[in-house]
Every structure is written in C-alpha cells, then in structure tokens.
Amino acid sequence: MVTMQDVARRAGVSKSTVSRVLNGKNIVRPEVTQAVFKAIEETGYRPNLLARQLATQRTHFIGFVMTNALYNGPYFSSLVYHAAAFSEQHGHQLVLADGKHSAEDERNAINFLLDMKCAGIVVYPKYLSDRELTEIIQATPTPITVLNRSLEPYSVTTDHYHSAVMMMEHILQQGHRRIAFIRGSNGSVTGEIRYQAYCDQLAQHGLTPDPQLVVQGDWTPESGYHAAQQLIARKTDFSAVLSGNDDMALGAMKALMELGYTIPQDISIAGFDNIKMGEFVTPSLTSVSVPLEQMIQKGILLALGEKESANALSLAGELKIRDSIAAR
Template sequence: MVTMLDVAKKAGVSKSTVSRILSGNAVVSEQAKQAVYKAIEETGYRPNLLARQLATKKTSYIGFVMTNVLYNGPYFSTIVYNAASFSERNGYQLILADGKHSAQEERDAINFLLDMKCAGIVVYPSFLNEDEMADIIESSETPIVVINRHQTSHPECAFVTDHYQSAVQMMEYIISQGHKEIGFIQGVEGSASGECRFAAYRDVLAKHHIAYREDWVSAGHWLPEGGYQATKQLFAQGQQVSAILAGNDEMAFGAMKALYEMGYKIPEDVSIAGFDNISMSNYVTPTLTTVSIPFDRMLQKGILYLIGEQQQSQDLDLNCELIIRNSVASRHA
C-alpha cells in the first residue's frame, strides 16, 4: 500500500510538507506543490481522509439512520436522494447506517455514526420510542435530529408534518365527492404516520355519521403486493365499497392492479387515493389522487439545523398538500 512517506520521497520533500499540502494549510512554493501532486498521481496514493478528520475531531459527514425495512422501493430512494443532495449542497458527505429490525440495532447504528465523529446525525426511527430518542439526544455531544416523528421533550430536534390533519383533508375530499362506503388499507402496526391516518379515517367517518366497519379495513404492510392482496381480500368478502383510501401510494398501486384484474373500472366503479405523492403517482392510469408529504423539507430543515443554520431551517414550512388527480370520481348525480 502506498503511504504518505512514499509520496514525500518521490516528490523530494518531507512527510510533514505532504501532509500540510493535503490539508490546505501549506505555506510552500508552487514548485513543491506541483511535485507533490505529480507524485500522488504517479504513485496512486489515496489519503486517509477519515483518519485525518478523526485526528482533528471534526468530519464533514452527516449520518443518517433508517431501517432496511424501508429500503425497497421509491419511498426510500426519494428520502435518501434528498438527504444526500442536501448534505452535498452544504459541503457534507452522507453516511447511511442501517437501523435493521430493533431498537437496539437502531441504537447501534447511531453509536456507529457517533464513533465516526459525524458533524450531525439524522434519525428516522422505526423502533426507538420517543423517550429512548430523548435520552440519546440528551446524552450526545453530537447534534441529533429526528424526522417524521414527534419529540415532545425536544421539539426543536424533531421535523415532522401533521399526518393526522392531512388524512382528515383527504377523507373530507373523498366524502365531498359523494362516497360513504370507503375502505382503508393500513400500513404496519406501530407506525406513527399510519396510526394518524387511520385515526383520521375513523374520526371523519364519525363526523359525517358514517358507520365504521372493521371488514372494510385490511393491512397492506406499505407494499404494492400488500395493497393488492388487501384489495382482493376486501372484495372476496363481498364488500361493495365505492372508494379505497390506501395508507401510502405503493399500496394504492397494488390495489389498482387488483381492481383491474377483478374487472372494476377506476374511478368509475371504485375510486382510490393514497399518500406520499411519489413520482409514479403522476404516471399511472388514472393518475393518483394523493397527499404530498414534505420529506424533502423535513430533511432540509434537519440538516440545516445540524450544521448551525437554524434561521434558514425555520423559514421552511412542513405543510402537506392535497394533490387532486383522476383516481377519485364524483358520485353526485
């Protein structure tokens, strides 16, 4: 392996001179710089940037913890793209750590990033509860923020939208189009956003004096296949819903496929809507009515907070937006 000493010998300078040139703190002649750069190119030397930054107790890394349960699909890719692009825009490199399948593994991922001396850490917790996250935030000298989850004791460190209110808005829209027989496809048990959407579903039904029916609710586990199976199950039981609200767009896509296979027209026979406004929702037929969730701004606010740009962070709002497209039809005569 090529070392800094090899570069110094080839360039005819001291090892400390090479180190200073690479750190940008060198007061040396242009001739010496060019000799070092040429030696690096000829030897193929790759400086150990992490070791150098760890030695100064300062890195240009932003850590991001997320469970691999969410890795598969456009939802994950959109989130990671935004986290990486906002980190890069501010001169930082994103490091992704897998939270895997338990609170302890999420904690291990956070500890890994702390050991890497990241400048700050973004956590999208799936297993650590609010109190556990509060303990981690309070015990760490490294700034840590949470996205898409409330943090009552540290609200300044939590960047979340109002999932309940956005689901209320969607349900009110569906009912305003004349629908009363509305099915619901849930995500997974324990999901904070999923529970908010389901609570809104039930509350809006009650507000309009529409009876809640357990047999109109099924679990889709956030996946297209889950939405497909949930819809097949719903109609196999002889249900006659006129609309289906899926807890996310991916389950809505699966539900659409199931409806087409069973011979139903969308939205003429059955209307459908989702949440997230992922890119494909504008390219399916019919285009999907959904709620745009501001994950890009959650991440942007979180990263700005981590790097000390609190004022810029405060200027960004985290409101959701109802996106009305073609998948919900009016049943008014």
C-alpha cells in the same frame, strides 16, 4: 504502498510539512506547497482522508440511519436520493448505516456513525422509542435529527393528521359515505395518525366507522392487492377506498380492476405520499404529497447547525387531485 514519508523525501521537506499542506494550513510557503503537490503527483500518493479527519475529530460525513425493512419502495428510495443529493450540495458525503431489525440494531447504527465522527446524523427510526431517541440525542454533542416523529426540538415531520383530514374531506365532498380504509403496518406512527383522521372525519360527518370496511396492510402493493380482495369478499357495500399509502393503493387498483370493477366509476380510490408512479397509471391516482425533499433537506440543515435556513422550509402536505376519485 506510497506513504507521506515518501512524499516528504521527494519534495525535500519534513513529514510534518506535508501534513500541514494536506490540512490546508496557511503557514507553509507557496513554493513549498507547490513542491509537495508535485511530489504527490509524481509518487501517486493517496492520503488516508478518513484517518486524518478522525484524528482531527471532524469529518465531512452526514450519517443516515434507516432500517433495511424500509429500503424497498419508491418512497424510501426517494428519501435516500434526496439525502445523498443534499449532503453533496452542502459539501458532505452521505454515509448510510443499516438499522436492521431491532431498537438495539438502530442504536448500534447510530453509535457506528458517532464513531465515524460524522458532522451530523439523520435518523429515520422504526424501532427506537421517542424516549430512547431522546436519551441518545442528549448524550452526545453530535447533532442528531429524527425524521417523521414528533420529537421536539429534534424532529422533522409533516402534519400527517391534517393531510389525512384534507383527503377525507375531499372524498366526502364527492358524496362518498361508505369509505373503506387500508391500514399500514402494525405499529407505524404515521399509519395510526392517518387512520385516526379517517375515523374522526367519518364521525364529524355523523358516520359510524364500519370494521368491515377496514383492512390491514403492510405498506406494500401486494398487501393493497390482497386488502382489496378481502374487501370484495366481505360483500360489504363501499364506493371509495382510502389507502394508507400510494403503494397499497396501486395494488388495490389492480385487484379491483381484475375483479371487473371500473375506477373511478364503480369504486374511487386514493392514497398518500404522491409517489411518481401515481401520475402515470390509468386512472391517475389522487394522493397527498408528503414534502419528502423538504423534510430531508431540513434534517440535514439542522444536523449541520444551519437552523435559520432549516426553519425557512415549508413542510405542509398538498392534495393532488387526479382521476381516481369520481363524484358519487
């Protein structure tokens, strides 16, 4: 394997001079710099960039922690895509660390990225509590940003409650009063917030939430499919379904249509997250957009210390009215 010493011999300089050239030091004469780069080309030397960056206590890495339980699905694939794209845009390489299946696994993933001397770290937590995250953040000088948690001043999130209120208002304005709800996974903060808004809006309109109209899902299309079957099997009247996310809404649509219902004429349906597929099903799915792209961009900017640019980004949700909801 070609070493830095081999390059130095070929260029007729010292090893420390080669190191200064590779580190961009301006104290090296131009002709020497040219000789070093020529020697690198001739020898085929590949510098160990990671070792060199670790030795100088800085890298151009952005760390990203997310448990593998969240990898599957368009929402999270879009999240990783934007994280990689914005890291590249800001001259950094995204390093993904798997948070696996527990709070300890998430902690280990963060520690791995800290050992990698990442310039900043973005965490989409599933298991770590707000208290644990705060302790980790305050114990290290490396900037760590938390996505989708209300953990000021370290978090980046959107107002899920307001977004759910907007959606419920729209459904209620269409004349629906018997509105079913498909909940997300147990323990999901986002899912609980959306469900609370559903209950609050019913109460505000003088309606009592009916437990028979609430079904548990787990964010997947399969769970939405089975949730819709459960709702029909209960033989409880309803004219609309609000799903905790679009994936479950699409699964519910399939189940309802297989059971002979026409959407939205018989049953209206809506979701959250505004995934791309929702635009291309028939009928197209009414949803609330989550500013995912802006959230991850803001998270990376904060992790890089660019607070002014980060704070200029809007993280408001937006109602996307399509064909899956009809007036009652």
